[in-house]
Each structure stands twice: as structure tokens, then as C-alpha cells.
Amino acid sequence: MAKFTANWLASLFPEYQGIGSVPVQIDDVFTDSRQYTHFGLFIPIEGERFDGHEFLKDAIKNGAAASLWNKQKSVPEFVPADFPLFFVEDTLEGMQRLANAYRLKINPKVIGITGSNGKTTTKDLTANVLSEKYKTWKTKGNFNNHIGLPLSILQMPPDTEALILEMGMNHFGEIEVLTNIAQPDIAMITNIGESHIEYLGSREGIAKAKSEIVEGLKQDGCLLIDGDEPLLDPVARKTRSYRIGEGTDNDYVIKSIQLSNEETTFEVENHPYSIPALGRHQAKNATFAIVTAKILGLDKSQIESGLQQVELTGMRFEKIKTTEGTEIINDAYNASATSMKASINVIKEMDAKRKILVLGDILELGAFSKKIHRSVADVIYPPIDILYTYGEESKEMVESLRKREENRVEAYSFNTKEGLIEQLRNDLKPETIILFKGSRGMKLEKVIEEITN
The missing domain is CATH 3.90.190.20 (Mur ligase, C-terminal domain)
Incomplete structure (x- = not known):
């Protein structure tokens, strides 16, 4: 199933060459010229020590049907006249703009997840639960930065109904970029720890950086936060929010947490749940998934089934x-x-x-x-x-x-x-x-x- 066509790309990137009368469909988007693909759009990323533009010939050999191209660079002579090139000021910015347009074109329910710890586990739990009702796509591995997140969006199948995106950061401003690309319907801040304190100065700085996730939140969207973390109170007051935690003043209170060697059991709203993952913190991660599922219309039996079948990303307990x-x-x-x-x-x-x-x-x-x-x-x-x-x-x-x-x-x-x-x-x-x-x-x-x- 084609993701989009070269003509659709031309509506986004009006400077181009190589579009003829024969429609060119795009089934895949890739940045690694060594990757074999089928009707792929190649995006040559430029880094400090490499330039993807140098590998266009390999990309075409491996299945590229079109490419973004930095308009400041000469077009190689080997490029066929009917090979679509879309000219942009910056290919990374172009990929981010394309990802946002594709997100809006497919229009799934988007869940954006950030936090110092628990992002990937919460992503896995949420994806597994939502897949009980929706065609679901999620960030693969740790593709959660300014390159990985747009790629995650662009790799989702056209029939995706729920998209779960992990958002990582090291510095101020990075989450803001990611959330504006993704435009989540539901945003989560799993917790505030000490990760990247070297760059952000304090836990207060970390909370401020994570809170940028609401900048791209859709107007009718909502925020789920670690309600046991006072540093998240300011962002909770900025938008429609639900607090999740063990404290009795939370909107969703986690009770009766018990661990065995195989599972963690707990209660939310007087209903028992269990997950095949260990730790009090896992009960909170799972509750983020439970609340998200409730917002999106899943019933208790679907939530229970999804939690039981979860497969967590490797090297996590x-x-x-x-x-x-x-x-x-x-x-x-x-x-x-x-x-x-x-x-x-x-x-x-x-x-x-x-x-x-x-x-x-x-x-x-x-x-x-x-x-x-x-x-x-x-x-x-x-x-x-x-x-x-x-x-x-x-x-x-x-x-x-x-x-x-x-x-x-x-x-x-x-x-x-x-x-x-x-x-x-x-x-x-x-x-x-x-x-x-x-x-x-x-x-x-x-x-x-x-x-x-």
C-alpha cells in the first residue's frame, strides 16, 4: 500500500525535477542508502562526518524511487531525467516537515511519551493495550530524537489508527521540536529523574524541558503526568491533565501493589490488574497505558488482555x-x-x-x-x-x-x-x-x- 505519491510530495516541496505523466508511488522512506527498499523516498541526512547526498547512486540501486535534495548541491549526472528530486534548504528539516504532513494525512490518534525513566516500557505497554482495538504503530527501539521520531512517523502504515511515539532529549528545546512534528492527542510525562542533569542543571530544569511536550499538544488533547512529582504541577495547570500515582490526591490512584518473581499486581479505581513485569514503577507505567486506553474507549477486558500479552523492548528487566x-x-x-x-x-x-x-x-x-x-x-x-x-x-x-x-x-x-x-x-x-x-x-x-x- 503506497504511503503517498510524488505528486503529493510536490504539493509540499514545490521546487522539484523529474515528475512526469506516469505517477510515482512511494511505499517507504529511508535514510540509509545500504537499506534495500521498494519504491522508497531517500532522505540524505548531512552530519559532521558524513553527507548522505554522496550515496544517492547506492540508494537508487537499492530501490529509491525519489529523493529529497539540498538545493545548494549540484545534481549528479547519473540521476535519470525521470527520477523525482525535491529541492529543500535542509534535508533534515524537510524530513521533519514531511513527517508532520504525513501524520496529518493519516490522522491516527497520536500518543507522545517523554520522561526521565520508563518511556520505552510505557510505550510498549500502551501499544500492546491499544492494539486490542486499533491498528497500532510505535517507535521502534530508541528512534526518539530529531531524526528517529520523524522516521518513526514516516514508517507507519497508511492504515494506522493509533501511533505511539517516544520523545527523548538532552537539552532545552528538543522536546518542543518533536512534539510540534507529532502533534499528540495524548501526551505523557512518566516521571522526572536525573538523566541529562549535566546539561539541564537541576531536576527543575529537567521538568521544564520535559514539559515542552504540551507545546505541540492538540487543542482538545490531554496530558498524563506522574502525579507524585510536585515539579510537574506547573505544566499540569497549563492544560487538561490527569495525575497518576500512589498519592491519594491523584486522579488515578494506584493501590495494593504486590510483586512476585513473575508479575506485578495492583489496583486502579478498585479494579485489579496484573502485568508480566516487575516493580512498583511498572505499576505506574502500566497505569499510564490503562488511562490512555480508557480515554480512547477500550473496555476493561481489552485492557487486561493487552497488559497480559505485552512484550517489552530488550534489556529491560x-x-x-x-x-x-x-x-x-x-x-x-x-x-x-x-x-x-x-x-x-x-x-x-x-x-x-x-x-x-x-x-x-x-x-x-x-x-x-x-x-x-x-x-x-x-x-x-x-x-x-x-x-x-x-x-x-x-x-x-x-x-x-x-x-x-x-x-x-x-x-x-x-x-x-x-x-x-x-x-x-x-x-x-x-x-x-x-x-x-x-x-x-x-x-x-x-x-x-x-x-x-
Whole structure:
């Protein structure tokens, strides 16, 4: 099914060449010239060290039927006369404008999700629940920035009815760009943590940056927020909002949260729910999905079914059983102090004789790094048995534990993955749980691969 035609593109980009009398349909949009496609629109992105315009020949060979083109650049001689080129001042801005136009053309219900933690899990939960009623499309992986979000929109099938978009950021102004492209019907701010505090200066700064999501919210849209976070009160007053949390003054109060080794159960509006994911924080993530589903007309049975069948994106509390009988928890996709503490608290509530933490550095904390790493140690106590850290900054957790008057948690820091792997191989025993958590740059999944092979 064609997404659009070259003639439709010409209405958006009036400077062009190569459009003849034969209609050209566009089935796909891509930026990687190595990707094989079928009737694709190639968008050559320019970066500091690369220029996609140099790879147009490869893109045509791999199925491009048209391309955006920076009007300041010469058109190569090899381009066929009947190959549509649409001239723009900037191809990235052109892609963003195209994504917005395509979003309006298809006109699905759009759900935009931001927050310091829980964006991807909330996206997965929301998509799974809404798919019980609607043809649903969601951000793939972490395609949540100024390039990834428009690509996510442009990759949605033309029959999409609900579009769930994750919005990430490092600096002020970035969420505003994304939300104006997406124009969400429902916006979510899952929480405010410490991620990117190096660039934003404080948790207040982080809250302000996340709150930009309402700038693109449709006029009749609504905002869902972490109602237990006072820093979100100002944005809640700016638009129609629903507060979600454990506090009794929230619009949707989460009660009776209980964890087993396999699921989390809880109540919202006196109705019980369960999800195959672990943690008090997961109950809140799921409630964002529940409230969204209610707004969009799903009934309780559809919501329950969607929550039960959810598949979370990889390396988010992913369980691996070793041949020795050890349960590995791979939560190593990324980390902030907030998410790290939440994962540690989940491990405390799980059934096992030995509980081991393997924690890597939390990156992008700047001058706040030592203080924030020390704060993680505040939740590390029995039934946790051993803490291993990897990286320079996370040593602060070990030092904090060793200074504690009554510390009953063994704590060791490692500078190399090899030393950590050698130690962990000795810890692979039955009735043992090992949690791996750290920033993406620490690549703790490499350690998991070594000890599980």
C-alpha cells in the first residue's frame, strides 16, 4: 500500500525535477542508502562526518524511487531525467516537515511519551493495550530524537489508527521540536529523574524541558503526568491533565501493589490488574497505558488482555537462566539513579537465597555525578548480599557502603570487564539472582554474554 505519491510530495516541496505523466508511488522512506527498499523516498541526512547526498547512486540501486535534495548541491549526472528530486534548504528539516504532513494525512490518534525513566516500557505497554482495538504503530527501539521520531512517523502504515511515539532529549528545546512534528492527542510525562542533569542543571530544569511536550499538544488533547512529582504541577495547570500515582490526591490512584518473581499486581479505581513485569514503577507505567486506553474507549477486558500479552523492548528487566541455575536480570539498556534504585528494590522483593548487584556508571551527570552515585547506595542493604561496580564513577557506591557503620553488604569495584567476568563466574550458583544495570555506554550486556555462554 503506497504511503503517498510524488505528486503529493510536490504539493509540499514545490521546487522539484523529474515528475512526469506516469505517477510515482512511494511505499517507504529511508535514510540509509545500504537499506534495500521498494519504491522508497531517500532522505540524505548531512552530519559532521558524513553527507548522505554522496550515496544517492547506492540508494537508487537499492530501490529509491525519489529523493529529497539540498538545493545548494549540484545534481549528479547519473540521476535519470525521470527520477523525482525535491529541492529543500535542509534535508533534515524537510524530513521533519514531511513527517508532520504525513501524520496529518493519516490522522491516527497520536500518543507522545517523554520522561526521565520508563518511556520505552510505557510505550510498549500502551501499544500492546491499544492494539486490542486499533491498528497500532510505535517507535521502534530508541528512534526518539530529531531524526528517529520523524522516521518513526514516516514508517507507519497508511492504515494506522493509533501511533505511539517516544520523545527523548538532552537539552532545552528538543522536546518542543518533536512534539510540534507529532502533534499528540495524548501526551505523557512518566516521571522526572536525573538523566541529562549535566546539561539541564537541576531536576527543575529537567521538568521544564520535559514539559515542552504540551507545546505541540492538540487543542482538545490531554496530558498524563506522574502525579507524585510536585515539579510537574506547573505544566499540569497549563492544560487538561490527569495525575497518576500512589498519592491519594491523584486522579488515578494506584493501590495494593504486590510483586512476585513473575508479575506485578495492583489496583486502579478498585479494579485489579496484573502485568508480566516487575516493580512498583511498572505499576505506574502500566497505569499510564490503562488511562490512555480508557480515554480512547477500550473496555476493561481489552485492557487486561493487552497488559497480559505485552512484550517489552530488550534489556529491560529481561530474565536469563544460566545452566548453573542462576537467574540473570538484564536491565542494562540504560540507567539513571531513579531507575537503578527502582530495579534494586525489585530485586529485594524477589525470592532467592543470594542477591547480587552488578552496577555500572551512570553517565552524563557532570558535576552531580559523585553525589548521585552515592545516593544509589542508600537503597543497597540486605537482603542484597553483594555489590559489584564497574567503572570509575560507580566506585562511589562501594565507598559509601564501606563507610556505613553497620554494613552487611559485601562491596567491590572493578576497573576491567575481564576482572568482573572472572569473579561472576564463581557466583553462578543455584537460587542466586544477579541484576545488571548501568548506562548504555557501559555495555554491561557484554559481561552477560561472557558469563552465560
